[in-house]
Amino acid sequence: MAGIQPCPEAYVALGHRLADTARSVVRPLFRSRVAIDQKPDLSPVTVADREAEAAMRKLIEADFPEHGVVGEEYGSDRADADFVWVLDPVDGTKRFITANPLFGILIALLHEGRPILGIIDMPMLAERWVGASGQATLRHTTEGVTEARVRACPALTEATLMASSPHMFEGDFDRFERVRKASKMPLYGGDCYNYGLLADGFTDLIIEANMGTYDYLPLVAVVTGAGGTMTDWRGEPLDLESDGRVIAAGDRRVHQEALSLLQSH
Numbered sequence: 001m002a003g004i005q006p007c008p009e010a011y012v013a014l015g016h017r018l019a020d021t022a023r024s025v026v027r028p029l030f031r032s033r034v035a036i037d038q039k040p041d042l043s044p045v046t047v048a049d050r051e052a053e054a055a056m057r058k059l060i061e062a063d064f065p066e067h068g069v070v071g072e073e074y075g076s077d078r079a080d081a082d083f084v085w086v087l088d089p090v091d092g093t094k095r096f097i098t099a100n101p102l103f104g105i106l107i108a109l110l111h112e113g114r115p116i117l118g119i120i121d122m123p124m125l126a127e128r129w130v131g132a133s134g135q136a137t138l139r140h141t142t143e144g145v146t147e148a149r150v151r152a153c154p155a156l157t158e159a160t161l162m163a164s165s166p167h168m169f170e171g172d173f174d175r176f177e178r179v180r181k182a183s184k185m186p187l188y189g190g191d192c193y194n195y196g197l198l199a200d201g202f203t204d205l206i207i208e209a210n211m212g213t214y215d216y217l218p219l220v221a222v223v224t225g226a227g228g229t230m231t232d233w234r235g236e237p238l239d240l241e242s243d244g245r246v247i248a249a250g251d252r253r254v255h256q257e258a259l260s261l262l263q264s265h
Contacts, residue, residue, distance in 0.1 A: 004134035007109065007116040007221075011083075012132050014063055015107055019121040019128060021059060022052040022089055022105045027123050031099045044093050049073050052089035052105065060085055070240070072214045079240070084110045086240075088214035092191040101125060104192040106218035113239045118221030120196050129196045131225030136199050148226040150250030151201035156257040159204035159249075161186045162194040168210045172245065175233075178261040179207060195219040195248060199226035204250050205258055209233075211244040223248045229255040233262050 029048040036044050053073045060067055068078035071087040078084070085107065090096050092103030101124035109117035118131040126141040129148055136148040153159050161183035163169075169176045180186045183205065190197070192215075197203045199222050208216075220238055223230040230248040232238055238246065247262065249255035 005111060005114065005116050006134075007111075007132040011109055011117060012130070014059065015109065015117050015119050015130070015132075016128075018056045018059055018085075018087075018107050019105055019119050021055045022107075023121060023123040025052040025055055026090060026096075026105065030096065030101070030124060034097075036097050044097055045073065046090070046093065046097060048096060049090045049093060053087055056085075056087050056089065056107070070213060072212065082112060084113075084240075086110060086214050086217045088212075088218065091215060095191065102190060102193050106192055106214060108214075108218035108221070110217065110240070114237065115217050115220040118218045118223075118225075120192050120218065120222055122193060122196070127196065129199055129222045131199070131221030131223070134225055136222050136225030138196070138200060148196075148199040148222070149201055150199060150223075150226050150228040151204070153204040153249075153251040153254050156182045156205070156254050156261075157184055159183050159185075159254050159258075161205045161207065162190055162197075162203050163188055163207055164191050164194070165189070168208060170210070172209055175262050176207060176209075178264065179205075179258045182257075182261060192219065195223055198228060198248055198250055199223055201226075201250065205254050206248040207246070207258065207262070209245040211246060213240050213242070213244075216242070216244070216246045219246075219248070226250075231255075231259075233259070235259050 068081035068084035088106035105121040107119040120129040233245040
């Protein structure tokens with residue numbers, strides 16, 4: 001496929017091993033009343049976050065020591081390398097600590113700053129979306145592997161809109177509201193799970209803000225591999241320097257319509 005950078009199978013295989021390893025760390029700690037610490041940004045963190053990321057970093061160092069790593073818990077190593085892994089060991093820590101199973105493990109691989117592999121792993125649901133080489137799949141323990149494909153949606157007035165929380169739009173709430181009022185059905189909650197649902201054709205549009213690089217970069221290859229579009233609010237490709245405001249849509253018509261509302265004054 002023209003314009004799509006392939007991801008070597010060895011890297012995809014390592015991505016699965018990273019997700020398997022993080023899942024094996026996180027699952028036994030779920031609902032175990034682990035200690036909750038507070039990071040400088042006031043967000044919570046637990047031993048699950050730290051041990052899962054440490055385990056993934058160890059595997060990357062062993063297999064591809066020349067690769068860089070950007071992680072939520074332990075920062076950046078060799079972030080200027082040609083290949084850089086981006087890790088969020090527990091996306092949705094607030095859900096994890098409140099015994100809500102809708103948290104995920106997020107993994108991306110960037111080549112020269114652009115995502116070529118993305119993994120959304122839902123450890124408590126045994127579901128895993130993988131995007132690479134212009135394709136996306138959903139792997140489920142009981143149902144095997146199926147193709148992930150977005151659905152058509154002709155207009156924003158027919159679209160289901162999702163966002164993790166309305167509180168993430170501080171300073172941009174009026175812009176988000178323009179899209180919300182024009183959409184058919186707005187829903188809140190879900191975090192990274194929403195992007196898997198978008199890739200699988202069960203929702204149409206996701207708009208979010210105030211996200212870290214490890215929150216949004218692992219989602220890009222899944223959404224685009226399923227036939228969707230994911231950019232920043234200016235319509236530009238997402239990379240390590242993006243400002244954390246993202247828009248993802250299954251249908252380009254809805255993406256363009258929502259983007260126009262976000263950019264209008």
